[in-house]
Amino acid sequence: MSTLAQKLLQLYERAPQSIAVRLLYNQEPERVITYSRLIDRSADYAAALHNKGIKPGEVVILILQHGEDLLYAFFGAILQGSIPAIMPFLTEKLSPEQYRLSLSALFDISSPAAVVTYPEFLGEVQQAIKPDGSVRVVLVSNQIAPKSEFIASFYETGIKRLPEDIVLIQHSSGTTGLQKGVALSHTAVLNQLESYSRALNLNPSDVIVSWLPLYHDMGLIAGFLLPILFNIPLILLSPFDWVRAPHKLLQAITNYKGTLSWLPNFAYNFCAQKIRSPDLEGVDLSTWRAVSNCSEPMVWKSHQMFLDRFGPYGLRSSAMTTCYAMAENVFAVSQGGINEPVTIDQISQRGLLIDRIATTAKTAEETIKMLSAGHPIDNTHIKILNQHHIEVEDRHLGEIAISSDCMLTGYYRRPDLSSKAFHEGWYLTGDLGYLAKGEVYITGRKKDLIIVGGKNIYPQDLETLATEIKGVHPGRVVAFGVPNEATGTEDVVIIAEVDTDDFENSSDLDRISDEIRMRVTRGSDIALRLVKLVKRGWLIKTSSGKIARNANREQYLTELRAG
Amino acid sequence: MIAEIMLNISMYITTQILRQPKRVLLPDEPLISNGLVDSFNLVDLSLFIEKTFNVYIDNTELNRETFDTLSQLASLVQSRM
Numbered sequence: 001m002s003t004l005a006q007k008l009l010q011l012y013e014r015a016p017q018s019i020a021v022r023l024l025y026n027q028e029p030e031r032v033i034t035y036s037r038l039i040d041r042s043a044d045y046a047a048a049l050h051n052k053g054i055k056p057g058e059v060v061i062l063i064l065q066h067g068e069d070l071l072y073a074f075f076g077a078i079l080q081g082s083i084p085a086i087m088p089f090l091t092e093k094l095s096p097e098q099y100r101l102s103l104s105a106l107f108d109i110s111s112p113a114a115v116v117t118y119p120e121f122l123g124e125v126q127q128a129i130k131p132d133g134s135v136r137v138v139l140v141s142n143q144i145a146p147k148s149e150f151i152a153s154f155y156e157t158g159i160k161r162l163p164e165d166i167v168l169i170q171h172s173s174g175t176t177g178l179q180k181g182v183a184l185s186h187t188a189v190l191n192q193l194e195s196y197s198r199a200l201n202l203n204p205s206d207v208i209v210s211w212l213p214l215y216h217d218m219g220l221i222a223g224f225l226l227p228i229l230f231n232i233p234l235i236l237l238s239p240f241d242w243v244r245a246p247h248k249l250l251q252a253i254t255n256y257k258g259t260l261s262w263l264p265n266f267a268y269n270f271c272a273q274k275i276r277s278p279d280l281e282g283v284d285l286s287t288w289r290a291v292s293n294c295s296e297p298m299v300w301k302s303h304q305m306f307l308d309r310f311g312p313y314g315l316r317s318s319a320m321t322t323c324y325a326m327a328e329n330v331f332a333v334s335q336g337g338i339n340e341p342v343t344i345d346q347i348s349q350r351g352l353l354i355d356r357i358a359t360t361a362k363t364a365e366e367t368i369k370m371l372s373a374g375h376p377i378d379n380t381h382i383k384i385l386n387q388h389h390i391e392v393e394d395r396h397l398g399e400i401a402i403s404s405d406c407m408l409t410g411y412y413r414r415p416d417l418s419s420k421a422f423h424e425g426w427y428l429t430g431d432l433g434y435l436a437k438g439e440v441y442i443t444g445r446k447k448d449l450i451i452v453g454g455k456n457i458y459p460q461d462l463e464t465l466a467t468e469i470k471g472v473h474p475g476r477v478v479a480f481g482v483p484n485e486a487t488g489t490e491d492v493v494i495i496a497e498v499d500t501d502d503f504e505n506s507s508d509l510d511r512i513s514d515e516i517r518m519r520v521t522r523g524s525d526i527a528l529r530l531v532k533l534v535k536r537g538w539l540i541k542t543s544s545g546k547i548a549r550n551a552n553r554e555q556y557l558t559e560l561r562a563g
Numbered sequence: 564m565i566a567e568i569m570l571n572i573s574m575y576i577t578t579q580i581l582r583q584p585k586r587v588l589l590p591d592e593p594l595i596s597n598g599l600v601d602s603f604n605l606v607d608l609s610l611f612i613e614k615t616f617n618v619y620i621d622n623t624e625l626n627r628e629t630f631d632t633l634s635q636l637a638s639l640v641q642s643r644m
Contacts, residue, residue: 243602244625274606276613453603487603510586521598528598530582 003186004078004167005158007229012039021227021234023068024252026241031068038075038228041068044144045076047154049114052137056081056157058113059169059412061106063121065089066238069141070214073116078167081158085110085169085181086215088525095522096124103128106178107135110169110412114139163187169412170217170327176458181412182217182327192330192406193226195378199335200260200290202230207287209235209258211242211249218295218454221331222262246271247279250310257287262323264295264454268302269488272309286314290338293371294323295454297442300344300369302488317341324373324442328427329380330406334440336374343372343439352443356397358434372439380404382440384433389423399446400433401426448549450481452526453489457481459549465523466494471512473497476539480553484529491529494520495556498533509533532556568616568637575611580604590634595627618643 011018016036023031049060060077062084064070070086077084087106090099103125106112111134117125119140129135161167167189169181196202210223219239227234235256237248249271252258263271293303303320311317321337336342349366351359361367376382383391384398392398403426410418421427430447433440450457462479466472476497481490498512513531520528540551573588580600594600600608605625612620618640630636 240602244605245621246606270603270606274610276610506585513583517599518597521601522596527601527603 002163002190003159003161003165004189004225004229005081005155005161007190008039008042008075008079009155009159011035011229011231015231018231019233020231021071021236022256024235024237024241024248026238026245026248033068033071035231038071039079041072041146042075042079043154044146045073045116045139046080046158047147048139048144049077049080049082049137050154050157052114052139054080054082054114054137056161057083057165059083059085059110060114060116061110061112062086063089063103063115063117063125064141065118066213066236066240069116069118072144073139073141074214079155079158081155081161082114083166083169083183085112085171086220087171088213088215090121090124098523100124100128102178104130106171107133109179109414110181113137116141118142161186163190164409166409166412168220170220171215172327172456176461177456179411179414180417181414183409183412184330185409188330188406188408189221189225190229191379191404192221192332193229195380195406196222196332196335197226197230199332199338199375199377201338202226202232202260204232206259207233207235207256208260209237209249209252209256210261211237211239212262213239216295216454217325217327217331218262218264222292222294222325245279247275247283250275250280250283250285250313253288254282254284259287259289260292261288261290262292262294264489265293265298265302266296266453266487266489268293268306269486272302272305273486275309280313283313285310285319286316288315288319290321291319292321292323292335292337294325296451296489297444297483298322298371298373299483299485299488300371301485303342303371305488322371322373324440326429328408328421328429329402329404330408332377333380333382333402333404334374334376336372336439338374342374345370345372345436345441352397358395358397358436358441358443370441370443372436372441374440375438376402376440380406382435383426384435385423385426385428395434395436397432397434397443400429400431400440400442402429403427448480450479450490450492452481452492455526457492457524457526462492462494462520462524462526462528463547465519466496466516469496469512469515469519471498471500471508472516473499473536476536476547478539478547478549478552480549480556482553482557492526493530493532493553493556494528495532495534495539495552497536497539499536501535503535565634565637565641568640569633571615572608572612572636572640573633575608575615576600579611580607588633591632593631594633594636595631612640616640616644 020035020038021033060082114137116139163186166183167186208227212219212223324334325332347358348361432444433442459479463477466477479494484491542548577586
């Protein structure tokens with residue numbers, strides 16, 4: 001099979017009554033979707049796109065909540081040959097103005113021909129569309145009429161797409177993230193799924209359970225395309241429901257005998273700490289064979305906490321697995337813990353921080369327990385490079401570079417960013433780590449990126465928002481992440497220099513910190529953990545006059561330790 | 564009674580969630596839509612309420628539709644006591 005559309009139609013013919021997805025809701029009964037229904041309803045979207053004159057290869061932006069319409073619109077675009085890109089839906093916290101700005105930015109960069117959304121959201125979308133822009137069609141979900149039969153001409157254009165053509169685009173959020181639409185070909189996606197299913201020993205007795213959003217690679221690839229294209233049952237919960245009722249995930253594992261799931265690190269802490277015992281009545285996790293920790297730094301303690309809490313409910317220690325992934329490689333780069341337990345590498349803290357070599361700890365020394373992210377999946381290769389892009393030895397720290405048969409085609413309409421991302425054919429990930437006995441360990445990041453709950457946040461976006469607040473000295477703001485062991489993810493900290501010297505007058509300072517908090521939350525949809533206001537001159541600048549994020553982060557941590 | 568509930572919840576939010584113990588929360592100040600409390604904190608908040616007031620509030624009930632301010636939350640708690 002060489003394209004996703006062909007693979008979908010093959011499933012439609014061979015297993016029409018097989019269940020593709022069960023959608024679970026907190027307040028409503030579950031929806032059972034067979035391949036027959038999935039393709040029929042998707043074909044309705046394909047027909048609508050076709051009838052509105054959308055051509056194969058054009059981009060279609062989907063602004064829909066986690067649910068049936070999103071599934072059908074996504075596969076409908078693929079069947080028709082256009083390129084779907086899922087935009088995160090507006091949440092209750094995010095301000096509509098900010099969301100509109102993001103939408104306009106996305107329209108400028110990816111030049112979509114069409115947008116699919118809900119009737120109640122139509123006004124919002126129309127306001128973001130510029131008269132001379134690329135968007136010709138806005139499809140409204142309730143106007144997609146169900147056809148009585150499946151008409152081949154609607155997806156003929158999709159069938160004719162070539163394996164090397166782009167099948168979908170993935171974005172990360174925020175003004176900066178939207179600039180980088182990761183464009184993936186049919187071949188890249190299918191190669192990834194082949195290699196990754198082998199790494200997982202995927203088999204017909206598997207059941208995948210996921211609550212992850214589909215605008216993120218972990219949700220879209222592992223928790224959506226993998227099961228659907230390989231005819232593995234998928235139980236899909238909504239991320240909005242999960243965060244309010246995390247026990248629903250464990251109940252779904254119990255009820256459907258789930259075997260595979262993916263979670264960002266914070267979710268291990270979140271589940272271990274927040275689920276009430278009464279909600280665990282009858283829970284049986286013995287079928288879970290791999291819960292892969294993925295998409296933010298993996299912490300040994302988080303695994304231990306999860307295992308301690310849910311071991312009594314049948315969770316096996318062998319189910320604690322790890323994965324290193326990025327959208328640029330479609331998804332997985334490596335997978336650990338499937339055939340043998342995840343390697344725990346106990347290394348010297350001094351060696352890691354000072355010598356930049358992961359050496360075995362001597363006795364009575366400060367140590368760090370590193371979780372291995374496992375071996376690279378088939379046809380993906382990893383090497384570690386120093387600052388001159390020269391490969392280093394085993395156990396030496398450096399930047400992780402990868403090459404594979406499932407790399408991105410490029411950042412969509414951004415050849416400048418695409419060429420910068422590669423060095424002699426190797427993709428430079430911006431992640432730091434080391435290799436030992438063929439397994440990869442991730443120790444940090446070269447790029448200034450904050451990861452909160454598995455979501456990538458660019459600090460410059462937050463700084464731009466905070467600097468707009470009256471009383472903050474323009475441009476004198478820094479944002480960074482600080483790991484929090486209790487939550488298993490990063491706390492976002494903002495430090496801002498204020499124009500006043502009067503630090504006794506706390507009411508104005510309270511106003512400034514409140515406004516920063518509100519502006520950042522409503523502008524970026526992340527919770528700001530800490531706002532620190534400082535006098536002019538506190539922040540460290542680089543020789544070129546830019547705010548040095550790492551140096552300021554260090555200064556903050558040093559002050560914190562000093563009390 | 565309701566004032567006492569508000570005080571209790573307000574102290575929890577300022578010390579445990581915002582980590583700004585001196586911060587004063589007004590009864591009608593929007594908590595969720597102003598970004599003071601996010602969805603991860605909501606679960607903590609419901610656990611705190613259950614422990615402190617011995618009332619059950621289902622996690623799924625905690626969203627901007629059921630409450631956005633201290634006074635709304637306190638009334639919800641009181642109605643279950």
